[in-house]
Amino acid sequence: xxxxxxxxxxxxxxxxxxxxxxxxxxxxxxxxxxxxxxxxxxxxxxxxxxxxxxxxxxxxxxxxxxxxxxxxxxxxxxxxxxxxxxxxxxxxxxxxxxxxxxxxxxxxxxxxxxxxxxxxxxxxxxxxxxxxxxxxxxxxxxxxxxxxxxxxxxxxxxxxxxxxxxxxxxxxxxxxxxxxxxxxxxxxxxxxxxxxxxxxxxxxxxxxxxxxxxxxxxxxxxxxxxxxxxxxxxxxxxxxxxxxxxxxxxxxxxxxxxxxxxxxxxxxxxxxxxxxxxxxxxxxxxxxxxxxxxxxxxxxxxxxxxxxxxxxxxxxxxxxxxxxxxxxxxxxxxxxxxxxxxxxxxxxxxxxxxx
Numbered sequence: 001x002x003x004x005x006x007x008x009x010x011x012x013x014x015x016x017x018x019x020x021x022x023x024x025x026x027x028x029x030x031x032x033x034x035x036x037x038x039x040x041x042x043x044x045x046x047x048x049x050x051x052x053x054x055x056x057x058x059x060x061x062x063x064x065x066x067x068x069x070x071x072x073x074x075x076x077x078x079x080x081x082x083x084x085x086x087x088x089x090x091x092x093x094x095x096x097x098x099x100x101x102x103x104x105x106x107x108x109x110x111x112x113x114x115x116x117x118x119x120x121x122x123x124x125x126x127x128x129x130x131x132x133x134x135x136x137x138x139x140x141x142x143x144x145x146x147x148x149x150x151x152x153x154x155x156x157x158x159x160x161x162x163x164x165x166x167x168x169x170x171x172x173x174x175x176x177x178x179x180x181x182x183x184x185x186x187x188x189x190x191x192x193x194x195x196x197x198x199x200x201x202x203x204x205x206x207x208x209x210x211x212x213x214x215x216x217x218x219x220x221x222x223x224x225x226x227x228x229x230x231x232x233x234x235x236x237x238x239x240x241x242x243x244x245x246x247x248x249x250x251x252x253x254x255x256x257x258x259x260x261x262x263x264x265x266x267x268x269x270x271x272x273x274x275x276x277x278x279x280x281x282x283x284x285x286x287x288x289x290x291x292x293x294x295x296x297x298x299x300x301x302x303x304x305x306x307x308x309x310x311x312x313x314x315x316x317x318x319x320x321x322x323x324x325x326x327x328x329x330x331x332x333x334x335x336x337x338x339x340x341x342x343x344x345x346x347x348x349x350x351x352x353x354x355x
Contacts, residue, residue, distance in 0.1 A: 004048050011055045023064035027075055030056050034078065034106060041102045050105055057109045062117040068126070080130065082110045083137045104145070111152045119156050128165040131156060135170060135216040154223040160232040163224070167238055170216040173209035174245040210249055214256045217242065221263040226270035233284035236271055239264050240286045247293050258300045265294070265306035272313035281317050288314045288322050 014022055033041055033053065041049050068075040085103035111134075119127060134153055138146050158166065229235070243264050246257055275281070288311055295307045315322040 004044055004052060008048075008052060008055060011052075015055070015058060017059075018061050018063050020064045020066050023059040023061075023067050023075075026056050026059040027067065027078070030106075031074070031078055033102065034081070038102050046101065049102065053102075053105050053109055057113050060110075060113045060118065062121045065118065065121045068122075076126065079110060079114070080133050082107045083130075083133045084140075108148065111149070115152050115155050124159070124162045124165070127156075127158065127162050128169070131158065131162075131166050131220075132169050135166075135219060138219060139212070139215065150219065150223065153219070156223075158224070160230055160235040163220075163229070164235055164238045166220060167217065167242060170220060171213055171242050171245060173206065173213045174242070174249060176206075176210075176245075176248050207252060210253055211255065214246075214249075214253065214260055218256060218260045218263060221260070221267060224267070226267040229271070231271035231274050231280070233280050236268065236281075236284040237286055239268050239271075240284075240290050243268075243294060244290045247290070247297055250297055258298065258303050261294060261298065261303050262300075262306055265291075265303070265310050268310050269306065269313060272310065272317070275317060278317045281314070286314075287318075 011026075033056065041052070044052070068079065082103075085107045114130070119130065122130065131153065134149060138149055141149060243261065246261055246264075250257060291307050291311050291314070295304050295311075298304055298307070311322065
């Protein structure tokens with residue numbers, strides 16, 4: 001096997017060259033670092049190992065994005081597989097075990113390269129895939145690794161359409177309607193036949209999957225600054241839809257729902273305050289009914305406060321759609337913890353009533 005010194009000397013002669021051919025030539029070395037040569041790399045001094053991995057990824061630039069989209073799919077599959085590398089050295093698919101220091105270094109450096117320009121030039125469909133895999137990886141990481149991954153996630157820019165795609169995937173197991181349950185059952189049955197590992201995955205309960213959905217959605221929304229996101233009608237509709245799904249899960253899931261509802265309501269508030277055309281609300285096909293249900297269902301004053309503020313914004317934009325719901329709001333205010341804050345209560349109800 002070639003010495004690490006010789007390899008580094010050869011690779012460093014190409015430093016600064018930004019070309020797809022170079023990355024195509026380096027990709028087999030990256031694949032070997034993840035697989036055949038992982039034990040060898042794990043045996044090297046940390047400084048040499050890290051330098052080698054850094055030099056390999058130096059060939060991975062926005063100009064080499066075409067390699068990720070080639071028909072054989074090796075580049076893209078490799079990049080996504082690195083997200084599944086965990087501190088115990090076991091990828092999610094269980095096919096092979098990585099040397100922990102090597103796998104985590106590959107993961108960290110790859111995320112840094114993606115963060116610094118690669119992500120911005122990806123097609124939206126691949127952006128959504130990458131973020132979905134990043135979210136799925138978080139519950140397998142140590143505290144420090146999770147913190148680093150969340151910082152990367154926060155730096156990745158998502159337009160409304162891509163954000164909606166990620167939220168729809170993350171919220172899939174929240175939908176408890178009979179039609180969706182049948183669809184999931186058919187998928188799981190095919191999965192058991194075609195992919196043996198899925199047999200183990202299907203043993204996890206619907207409740208576990210729903211709780212995972214809540215955790216992923218919470219992380220995703222925490223990573224977004226909704227004051228800078230375009231208030232697209234489709235995004236408003238998607239957030240309202242997830243809010244509605246959460247209401248159906250209140251009876252059997254206690255952990256995390258209040259906080260996620262507050263995040264969604266805050267996002268809605270940030271978007272609605274920047275809308276002046278009532279037609280935007282009409283196009284989104286959203287009403288106040290879901291917000292009223294949240295107000296009635298929640299025992300958390302903070303959730304209720306945010307829901308009332310969202311109701312106030314809807315009243316400003318579509319007052320006729322809110323008018324027939326004023327009485328339920330008054331009833332709630334009179335019977336909830338919020339009645340102790342008379343000034344606040346009066347201000348919010350006044351906004352809703354005369355929006």
